[in-house]
Structures are given as structure tokens and as C-alpha cells.
Amino acid sequence: MYPFFRSLLFRLDAERAHNVGAGAARLVQAVNPGLVEPWFEYGNAALSQTLWGRSFPNPIGLAAGFDKNAKLVRFWEKVGFGFIEVGSVTAKPSKGNARPRAFRLPEDQALINRMGLNNQGAEKVARRLKRRNGIRTMPLGINIAKTPSDAILGEAAIEDFRLSFQKLAPYADYITLNISCPNTEDGKTFEEAESLDRLLRVIFAERKQVHPTVPVLVKLAPPTSTRVVYDSSVEEVVSVSLSHGVHGFIATNTSADRDILSTSEAELQRIGNGGLSGAPLFERSTHLVRYIYQRTKGQKPIIGVGGVHSAETAYAKLRAGASLVQIYTALVYEGPSLIKRIKEGLVKLLEQDGYSSVKEVVGRDT
Template sequence: MDLSAWWRSARPWLFRLDAERAHEMTLGVLKRWSALAGGQLGAGDVARDSGLARERMGLRFPNPVGLAAGLDKNAEAVPAWQALGFGFIEVGTVTALAQPGNPRPRLFRLPDDGALVNRMGFNNAGAEAVARRLRRLRERSVLQVPLGVNIGKSKVTPAERAAQDYRRSFEWLGELADYVVVNISSPNTPGLRDLQRVDEVRRILTAIQGPNQRFRQPRPLLVKLAPDLAEEDAIECARAALDGGCAGLILTNTTIDFSGLRSPTAGLSGGLSGRPLFARSTAMLARLRETLGPEPVLIGVGGIMTPEDAAAKLAAGADLIQVYSGLIYGGPGWVRELLHGLPRTAAR
């Protein structure tokens, strides 16, 4: 399929639709594409260029560009993401209980800023249903790239039972994941970001490490943080995560700071992603790399819209990077454009 030609004709039409409707239609196409090929879609060419491969957390990443959480919450189109060239795929956020998320509209494009605002609220099919889907993928040996599963707290679970809720999701999904992300940074579940405190991080990780350490091969864990944390708080949380046995961090989630945008945002609420997030999320990544040293795995995400942005994120200290908004604006062929523009290194 000539993805660039398809995107040139489809984009104006998709961008006239409500943003979530366009997302659902595109995901529907990718889902059918995944099913048609029997799930056996390989990545090939630039996505497997050995100069881009790297090993982290005991996993081999054919290239460092991953799909960020939130685009395929229920793991419906995993083979298609692989075929588009992603070097790893993160599904979720999945919660222990299935939930509908916030009322619509809840996803908005700000094209003048190259940005999105969302207040989805962890709409997802729940840990059990996603586990069933992932088990089928595993049984068919479809996956050629690492698969991360991002877990969050169910909305109805009170804050004081958060650790048990994460543990329940982990018990369904941990075994099926190559790595697991503890998401405590979405702005769209009331109180979730309050879990970004040392005692809460410890409690959640202790709850998950119980079942994790019983696996023959415990899964690498990462914590995903918000870019709005004060520097000292981010460092404290990061240290608590690493002390709790995490392999690293994902930096960052969306921001609630809408300042400096060209687009009118009166009445908009939620998390901002895309170009305006780049500087803030990259500064946090650089600061944490400087503070934590070379050992922890840092996955850089936020505002990557061009190959230069991707290279700058890696230069700021990211081992791996992820994208979401750039893909919405750039279309399916954009992943390969990023990969073509990345500096090659000796495989490491």
C-alpha cells in the first residue's frame, strides 16, 4: 500500500470529521488490515536497519521509535503498528475494570499549534478483555517487536485502594507484556496525578512486585510521569520508582499548561500533547538523565513532530522514544520518515 498517497487524499477528509470519530475510523482500517494479513505483517526495510537497533531492559528493539500509550488502548491493531515501522508498541492505558471514559467530545485538534487536547479518561475494555486479545497474539507468534502494556487506576476505585487496583491489572496482563508501565500521570482521572508521591509510588510498586517477582522472568517496570511536576518532586518520584525496582521512566505524559498557544482554548480542558509539549518534556528528560546517571532506561515522549525532534530527544538522554500527536498530523508513512531521518549508530 502507498501510504503517503493514501494519506494525501484521506487527511483533508479525516480532518473535517470530529477528532475521535476520525481516530475510530482509522483504527478500524488498521484493525481490518491486521486481521486480513492474519496478523503476519512484518516491518522490513528501514524499521529493521541494524544501525537503529538497540538492547534495553533485556529486550531487543529493532529501532528506537515506539507507539505511545493511548492510541491503541485495547490492543486492536498491533500487527498494523508493527508493519508501519514501529520498533515497539505500547498498548493501554488499561484499567482493572472496563470503563467508558469521559463524555464526548473529549479529543480536539489544534492544527495551528500542531497539538491535541484530550480528556478521554481511560476509556478501555478492561484488563481481562485486553489480556484475552494479547494471549491470542502471543499464541500466533505475531509479535516481532517488544510490546509494552500501560496500566492505570480504574475510575471507581478510591485512591486508598489504588495499589490493589494496579496489582489486579498486572495479574491479568503482566505475563503477556514485555514491559509494564505504571501510569500515574494522566490528567483525566480525578486524583490520579496525586499518586506521583514517594509513598504512593512505593505502595503501588510493592503491590506489583509481589506477582512480578514470582515470574520466571520478572517483567521490566517503568513509571510514566507528568511534565507538570516540580523538578524536585519529579526527581523524588523517579528515585522512588528506581528504588522500587523499576527499570526506568517514561517522560512525559500530556501537560495541563495551555499557555503560549495560538489556538483559542477557552472552555477546553484536559491534557495537551504535540509540538507545544516538546520543550517542557525534553527539559524534564534531560534533567532526570543528568540527575540519575546513565543506568536507568528513559523513554522520551512529547512533541516529536520531525526527525530533528526525534534526534534531539535521543540527544537529551532518551534510550528510546515514543510518538502520538506527530502520527495524527503526519499520517501512517510518517514513522518511516522519522526513521530515515534518525542518525545511525553502531548497533548498541
């Protein structure tokens, strides 16, 4: 059924298509989210895991950015995800960059976006989540970022992050610090060791006050090349994070680099700046998963994201060291039935290789 919807949606600009799809999902959610459940139902004990004391029915999650304002939580629970991550949410509401700001690259099964962290702000999203608090059937991650503004820098930037954490952590099964959004004018200051150190000190102090057991994850940008074995900036981010007791990592955000694309140079020029996601990101982001797994000796769970579009690509992320994976771009191209296909395929791959649980394959290829 999705190919039919896709042919209609793909006639629209990428952001409008997203909004139409989300609107349809909201309608279903308002009427009865359970309506769609029979199409997506698939469970298998081999896929379940407990991480950070939370139980994940399967390792396939929704990546940040798809449901920035947490409007579709009850819908996502019915389409078969094992967890979802909402956001990025910022302390103040933000309109993001001027449109158009999202583009499809069908030849590459990729997207380029420069949304610029458009969202309704921590206050409003917290109120929405408060209304549904208590009805959790799967873990909910909340991704926070700095309000995009040239005027919010230095200590003010840290305070901005702290405010979001304070408002949102009470509703989260984990909090992601998005320190790697490539699409804001003021850049990605927190990937630099000293500012990350100050940020984490404040966040961990706040955590003690508002939610002492909530896991805190750090989301990184992809390496600039798949050949990188040791990258000092990545190493710094990882070691500073570990020194503060960060509970896990998300690898990776979108990439500012554009090589290895089939889309024509002229088309890329027309699109302009933005972060690349989807299939071309797969190798790079998987590479970083493997690096972090080795660096942390498998002691910190990793969420692998970037180019997952099949059971095989999800399996490869797990084998590289990810305990969980997330998808965004492939959901645009394949629709939500992909989630069930990945889960069924994963169980087959596990059986074929003689494993009885997803836990057993994590990090096998490192």
C-alpha cells in the first residue's frame, strides 16, 4: 500500500509530504491508533533486550527529527518500533531555517536537509508528554539541542541545554544530547572537548536534581571518511563523555560531506547546504559505531543510525557494536511496513548464524 501513497507524496516537496504523512498518522491516532496494529504486529523474544534497566521489545527505533514535537507517540507504539526518540527539542521554540529545507535524492535513497531545529520548544513538548505520561509501552528517548541563535553562546548555551533537560528529563527513558546538528548558523560548538566538558558537568548536576536515574546519551556527527581509524576529535568527545559517566552514544547524525553520490552535481548545487542522510551514510556511521564499541570495550550501549534500510543493514550495525538501531530516511522511501520486514529478517539472520538472541551478535564484527 505504501508504494501507492509514496507515488502521491513524492509529487510534493519533501517537507510538505512529511507533513501530509504525519497528518494522516495523527488522524489515525485520534480515531484509534490500534486500527493499524494488525498490519505491523510482529514480536519475537530473540529481539528483546534490557538496556539501562529499560526493556526494549526489539532493537528498531525511530530516529530523532521525524517527530520533533512528540505529537505521534501513541501512533508509533502501534507500528512495531521497539523504542522511539522525539526531538530535537530546544529550550525556546524555533522556526528553523527558511523553506525549502528538505530534499529527496531518490537515486541515492538519501535525503538532504537543513531544517535547522524547527520545534515548539521544551515547555510545550513537556506539557504534551506530561498528558501521556504513565502509558508507556516502549522506551521513549527525548533528544535535546541548543536553541539555534547566534545570541545564545558560551554559558548561555549551556543554560539553554540545562533548561531543556530540566523540563523534559522527567518524561524520558533516556535523554540524548544532540551536540552534532550540522544545520545551524552557530555551528556545533559542543563537539569541542572543553565546551562539552562544561556542558556535561552542568547536565549531570541537573540530572541529580530532576531525574537521577535517567540515562544520558551523546549523539555524534559521522567521521569525514570511512578510512578513519583514529580521529582525535571523536576520541576527545568519547573520552570527555566517559569521564562524566555518559551512559551511551548515538552514531551518527547527518553528514555535511557529499562524496560518493549518484545524484548529479547540478542537482546538488540546486539543493545547496544541508546534512546528508540515508544509504550513502551507512558505511561512515557504521564505522563510528565500531570505533566507539572498541574504544569503550562494549561497556556503553550504542544506538547505530545512518543508512539502515533492511534487515541486513540493521544486522551489520548490530555486529559492528550497536545494541539498538534507528531509522529515518528509509522510512520515507519504504514506509512503516519496513519495520516488520527488518524484524522478521533479523530473526532469520540470527537463526542462520546460530544465535538465539540479538544480544549475542552485538559487537561480533569488531
